[in-house]
Amino acid sequence: MTMTTRAFSSRPGATDALRFVLNLPFAYLGTALLLLFAYFTRPMLLSPLLLLLIVRQAAPLGIAVIGQSVCMRVLSLDLSIGGVIVAVSYILTSGALPYPPPVLIAICILFGLVVGLANAFFITRLRASSVIVTLAMAMILSGVVISLGQFYAPGDAPEVLKFIGQKRIGIVPIALLVWLALLIPFALFLRFSVFGRYVDAIGSNPNAAWVSGIPYIRVLTVVHVMSSLFAVASGLLLVGFVGVGSMDIGSDLALNSLAAVILGGVTFGSGKGGVLGPAVAAFMLTFSFNLLTSLGLGEPGKLMLQGAIIAVAAMAYAVRMQRT
Amino acid sequence: MSIRQMIRFPGRSGLGLVALGIPVVMFVFLGFTAPNFATVQNYANVNAQIAALLLVALGQMIVAVSGGIDLSVGSVLSLTSAIIVSVDPALAVPAALMAGLCVGLVNGIGVTVFAVHPLIMTLASMTFLQGLALLILPVPGGDVPDYLEALVRFTFLGLPAAFYWCVLAVVATWVLTSRTRFGLRIFAVGANDLNAARNGVNVTMQRITCYVLCSFGGVLAGLFLSARVASAEPTMGVQYGLESVTAIALGGVLLAGGIGSVPGVIAGTVALGLMTNGMNLIGVSPFIRAAATGLLLLSAVSLQPRKTIGA
Numbered sequence: 001m002t003m004t005t006r007a008f009s010s011r012p013g014a015t016d017a018l019r020f021v022l023n024l025p026f027a028y029l030g031t032a033l034l035l036l037f038a039y040f041t042r043p044m045l046l047s048p049l050l051l052l053l054i055v056r057q058a059a060p061l062g063i064a065v066i067g068q069s070v071c072m073r074v075l076s077l078d079l080s081i082g083g084v085i086v087a088v089s090y091i092l093t094s095g096a097l098p099y100p101p102p103v104l105i106a107i108c109i110l111f112g113l114v115v116g117l118a119n120a121f122f123i124t125r126l127r128a129s130s131v132i133v134t135l136a137m138a139m140i141l142s143g144v145v146i147s148l149g150q151f152y153a154p155g156d157a158p159e160v161l162k163f164i165g166q167k168r169i170g171i172v173p174i175a176l177l178v179w180l181a182l183l184i185p186f187a188l189f190l191r192f193s194v195f196g197r198y199v200d201a202i203g204s205n206p207n208a209a210w211v212s213g214i215p216y217i218r219v220l221t222v223v224h225v226m227s228s229l230f231a232v233a234s235g236l237l238l239v240g241f242v243g244v245g246s247m248d249i250g251s252d253l254a255l256n257s258l259a260a261v262i263l264g265g266v267t268f269g270s271g272k273g274g275v276l277g278p279a280v281a282a283f284m285l286t287f288s289f290n291l292l293t294s295l296g297l298g299e300p301g302k303l304m305l306q307g308a309i310i311a312v313a314a315m316a317y318a319v320r321m322q323r324t
Numbered sequence: 325m326s327i328r329q330m331i332r333f334p335g336r337s338g339l340g341l342v343a344l345g346i347p348v349v350m351f352v353f354l355g356f357t358a359p360n361f362a363t364v365q366n367y368a369n370v371n372a373q374i375a376a377l378l379l380v381a382l383g384q385m386i387v388a389v390s391g392g393i394d395l396s397v398g399s400v401l402s403l404t405s406a407i408i409v410s411v412d413p414a415l416a417v418p419a420a421l422m423a424g425l426c427v428g429l430v431n432g433i434g435v436t437v438f439a440v441h442p443l444i445m446t447l448a449s450m451t452f453l454q455g456l457a458l459l460i461l462p463v464p465g466g467d468v469p470d471y472l473e474a475l476v477r478f479t480f481l482g483l484p485a486a487f488y489w490c491v492l493a494v495v496a497t498w499v500l501t502s503r504t505r506f507g508l509r510i511f512a513v514g515a516n517d518l519n520a521a522r523n524g525v526n527v528t529m530q531r532i533t534c535y536v537l538c539s540f541g542g543v544l545a546g547l548f549l550s551a552r553v554a555s556a557e558p559t560m561g562v563q564y565g566l567e568s569v570t571a572i573a574l575g576g577v578l579l580a581g582g583i584g585s586v587p588g589v590i591a592g593t594v595a596l597g598l599m600t601n602g603m604n605l606i607g608v609s610p611f612i613r614a615a616a617t618g619l620l621l622l623s624a625v626s627l628q629p630r631k632t633i634g635a
Contacts, residue, residue: 136618304455305455319438
């Protein structure tokens with residue numbers, strides 16, 4: 001042990017650099033490695049056009065990830081994202097509600113608000129486990145939507161959403177702009193607002209936050225409402241991107257967003273983590289799924305990768321935290 | 325002990341009035357409303373339907389008592405189903421048990437040694453194992469070994485095989501939790517792991533054992549279910565992870581750990597089984613049934629006292 005320390009300390013520059021890289025969220029290193037791997041095996045994926053297509057594909061996940069990351073920063077989780085998106089897709093495309101698209105979008109936002117408040121009520125007031133509550137919420141939402149599907153089947157997405165989800169300005173997809181337009185202000189908000197400080201305080205030590213009079217329950221409520229609203233935004237974009245609604249649209253977004261948040265450097269009990277790391281991780285996951293598809297590994301490979309990423313990244317962070 | 329005290333402090337068993345009352349109320353309600361409920365054939369059906377859930381729920385209870393949770397049992401069930409039709413018939417059961425052992429060890433080590441939150445750890449293995457099951461067996465089908473089918477088909481003394489599976493699992497779990505040192509220790513670990521450690525309990529070891537036992541519950545349920553439908557399906561167990569949590573939460577098992585009992589698990593499982601059966605008999609769509617299970621899960625976890633907020 002002393003030997004290695006001495007060996008390293010003789011070259012302080014190298015250790016510092018190494019430590020810096022190892023302390024970055026795994027998403028950065030992972031993305032770099034993936035791009036390198038793709039460069040040697042599937043160089044086609046690295047053309048600017050395809051990369052931008054992958055970014056567009058990553059945008060719905062990226063938006064859902066913003067909400068999920070704030071949830072995880074206050075030691076909560078939101079797995080109802082998939083259910084919210086299925087419901088949004090149904091409201092928008094089934095024609096069960098005979099209103100023009102702007103009204104439907106407003107209804108979706110209202111719906112997200114209600115789901116978020118319901119989640120928050122069960123989690124903060126009744127103190128039920130957030131994972132169980134939000135998983136149950138997803139079960140309820142998708143169950144109700146699928147049985148409603150017997151009466152009105154989901155159909156085409158509204159034109160305005162298709163435009164946002166599929167078109168591009170010059171070479172830049174509009175979806176990417178929407179993603180950035182939500183990501184950047186939110187990152188600044190979390191960095192500079194009092195609310196952001198509350199979030200950090202609760203994440204690093206919930207008991208201390210509680211004792212020092214931080215409005216714990218109100219913050220958690222707002223966070224869950226935010227998460228559901230981001231899920232709605234993600235659903236709007238996804239429905240536009242796919243063009244038609246369906247019963248299993250966005251079903252893997254809940255788990256993917258969890259994986260992306262963990263990869264992006266936000267973990268339970270650290271109170272650390274930015275907004276950029278998870279965003280990079282969202283791109284990384286989408287890129288890796290494309291790579292897997294191009295390598296001929298379908299759904300099973302995707303699921304195994306998701307699971308392995310969540311487990312390995314969570315373990316690695318835990319080890320890192322124990323060491324510091 | 326007065327009745328009011330019993331409602332408030334049901335003790336270490338968690339057998340409050342709610343836990344015991346729900347199945348009784350449901351039984352009476354269905355007996356009066358649903359046609360064909362009170363028939364021997366239907367009781368046999370209910371028994372067969374809940375047998376797999378009971379096997380999973382008993383394992384889930386062991387983990388919950390120790391203060392953890394295992395969402396991956398559903399995928400273990402699916403994986404078992406995929407394994408037994410894919411390997412040599414003679415090796416089917418050992419291979420499935422081996423897989424269960426590995427899953428339990430990985431979950432347990434992740435939760436204890438690496439201190440990953442149990443929900444995140446088992447959510448990850450749930451996803452991974454579902455992928456693995458689909459990789460091994462992409463489409464439903466295959467031949468379940470004959471000896472397994474024989475094990476779920478027989479009737480003895482006029483009672484179906486499912487009944488004996490249930491009795492065996494219940495007795496084994498009861499002995500394990502109430503008549504062994506291991507049982508005593510997991511209650512201690514679940515109630516307060518620091519205190520347990522200070523009193524000389526190897527907390528890490530007990531927790532890992534709990535996850536392994538829970539995975540074995542999933543394997544047994546997978547064997548039972550595949551043999552019963554005489555075919556394998558790689559997504560057979562998807563709903564069992566959450567349903568088992570619902571069942572034990574209904575049965576008064578405290579998800580925060582330290583409180584729970586085998587009779588409670590039976591009551592919770594029967595309550596959930598009767599709800600499913602009743603909706604079947606009345607003719608409700610299976611998707612509404614999933615939503616109803618979700619609602620039941622929400623109300624069951626909301627009734628539990630807990631200090632922490634969040635995950």
